[in-house]
Amino acid sequence: MTDESTPAGGAGPEPAQPTSAEPVPELRGIDLARRALEEARAAAKASGKSVGQGRSSPKPRLRAGTGRRGWSGAGPDGRDPQPFGALTGLVAKNRGWSPRVAEGTVLGRWPQVVGEDISAHAEPVALREGVLSISAESTAWATQLRMLQSQILAKIAAAVGDGIVTSLRITGPTAPSWRKGERHIKGRGPRDTYG
Template sequence: MTDESSDHSAGYEVARRALEQARAEAKAAGKQVGHGRSGPIRSSAGGGRDRKRRRWSGSGPDSRDPQPLGRLTGAVAQSRGWSSKISEGTVFASWTTVVGADIAAHAEPTSLADGVLYVQAESTAWATQLRYMQSQILARIADAVGNGVVRSLRITGPSAPSWRKGPLHVSGRGPRDTYG
């Protein structure tokens, strides 16, 4: 066992002496001895002009690397002026996540025009409640899709049933007119 340990220490000593000798020779020749990366490449034929090393992609990000699909589609949409339409579509697509499942179960957006989002509630009670919560809903929408996409809400209750039946009908109030 002592023979093996002496072989290892002897090998270590030989390597350490070789490294020290190489450093001493480099220092005597005027070369900089240091640890880590070397500096710029010096050209002896170029009149002492410094050229920097060429950088390759390696493990770092580069414009030649594959890009995520979302980033590319976002760039295409922005270059073609589709960003506002995509933001409007996001309001409809993510309505449940923006306003919450409870509100989304009782109200749905119907249209968006000129910054006004039209919302139809399932009852007049829900329409009234949503009107009270209008500023909170607008803040949630602004957080989700950005400011200026939706500037105000128009909240309506359910539509009344139509009394117009068939192609021929008489103008007037309809069935409520018979007791008048």
């Protein structure tokens, strides 16, 4: 007993045959794509829409009360990951820490602020009330840095902003102390016998 809707081979229903007397050639490649486009245009025309002309992407709807778009587009928005430096700068600004952060930048990033040549021969010691104390490795470098003082101040202002460092106090190396122990006698001491 065989089902009348299934052919004897059991392969399932056969495809519908064209009703016209002429056979329809099988479409391939570009012809198939053209045919699909024509059918889509006809369907769109029947529904009252135009296909392929005047395309515009729909505007995203704003979420109620948030002022944000419902979906993210190609451009950056506030929900994207932010650089860590920008976030810490924003926190420092909001809390009033910006001057302290700038002071720390001068002391902590000294080679990047003034350059490798100067930082190899001098180091910052302290920054108080806009006065930066710098200790040079020799008296010759201390003299050189005093002559370059305006250029050093300009480099610091470019790195951290104006008003953080207003002047420099440059010192050379300290002389060795002749004081030994807790007790000493006023005066020149043993140095007066050198000769």
